[in-house]
Amino acid sequence: MGFAVVICRAQVGMDAPEVKVEVNLGRGLPAFQIIGMPETTVREAKDRVRTAIINSGLEFPVARITVNLSPAELPKHGARFDLAIALGILAANEAIPASALETVECYGELALDGALRAVPGMLPALLAAHHKNRMALIPPANEAEAALLRTPMAYAATDLNTAVQHLTQQQPLKPIAPAALAEQQQQVPDIADVQGQPVAKRALLLAAAGGHHVLFVGPPGTGKTMLAKRLNGLMPPLSEQHALEVAAIQSLSNQRFELSQWRQRPFRSPHHSCSAASLVGGGCQLQK
Numbered sequence: 209m210g211f212a213v214v215i216c217r218a219q220v221g222m223d224a225p226e227v228k229v230e231v232n233l234g235r236g237l238p239a240f241q242i243i244g245m246p247e248t249t250v251r252e253a254k255d256r257v258r259t260a261i262i263n264s265g266l267e268f269p270v271a272r273i274t275v276n277l278s279p280a281e282l283p284k285h286g287a288r289f290d291l292a293i294a295l296g297i298l299a300a301n302e303a304i305p306a307s308a309l310e311t312v313e314c315y316g317e318l319a320l321d322g323a324l325r326a327v328p329g330m331l332p333a334l335l336a337a338h339h340k341n342r343m344a345l346i347p348p349a350n351e352a353e354a355a356l357l358r359t360p361m362a363y364a365a366t367d368l369n370t371a372v373q374h375l376t377q378q379q380p381l382k383p384i385a386p387a388a389l390a391e392q393q394q395q396v397p398d399i400a401d402v403q404g405q406p407v408a409k410r411a412l413l414l415a416a417a418g419g420h421h422v423l424f425v426g427p428p429g430t431g432k433t434m435l436a437k438r439l440n441g442l443m444p445p446l447s448e449q450h451a452l453e454v455a456a457i458q459s460l461s462n463q464r465f466e467l468s469q470w471r472q473r474p475f476r477s478p479h480h481s482c483s484a485a486s487l488v489g490g491g492c493q494l495q496k
Contacts, residue, residue, distance in 0.1 A: 244277030
């Protein structure tokens with residue numbers, strides 16, 4: 209019987225707090241228990257992990273398996289812990305050297321055949337892992353987010369077998385190379401096209417120059433949205449740090465990030481009749 213620890217991260221808004229997936233194989237009647245404030249999706253990982261390990265041709269231990277997601281007071285949700293739990297079980301069963309998991313973080317949802325599926329909110333987790341000087345094992349569908357970082361620090365594993373072969377040095381994976389980021393000027397409406405509205409245009413110029421907020425109030429059809437769309441054309445491109453924050457928000461909301469939009473300021477135009485809950489969260493996702 210053995211013990212292993214695998215590093216993963218939870219999703220709490222823009223933060224990605226570290227979670228230690230502790231796996232213990234004990235004596236007694238075979239059982240599989242996940243503790244540490246898991247939500248339904250995390251508890252269902254028991255069946256996904258067991259089936260994925262067996263279908264991958266690996267040995268699933270006949271033991272009393274206890275998985276603790278530490279810290280216990282932090283709520284855990286989503287299927288991002290599947291790969292970490294599976295690798296922790298294999299490491300505790302001595303199929304993987306425990307030392308190989310000390311400097312790597314593992315993310316991904318496991319399909320029943322062992323394939324790795326994408327998880328939302330990968331970019332904030334990768335940024336946090338980068339600050340800790342750790343590499344990460346991620347699904348191939350999240351590769352574009354890892355390519356935004358200027359330092360290679362992630363491996364894309366197609367399935368559980370590929371991850372095991374990488375950790376045992378049978379077939380090491382190559383790090384994901386940084387992508388070539390285009391910094392083309394964003395094509396946005398020009399404020400010079402607006403006829404009239406001198407007060408509103410001057411308000412936009414002052415807001416853009418000083419980094420202030422601006423609020424347009426008026427009846428429909430007076431040009432509020434038209435003017436707001438032209439604010440981005442008055443402002444410089446995003447800095448690299450701010451561009452990563454925008455990409456992280458898109459990652460959290462499961463939106464596909466396009467490299468052609470790098471360092472371009474987003475613009476959102478919710479319908480004027482939407483409720484406060486749908487505007488800040490709780491309703492359907494806002495459309496561009």
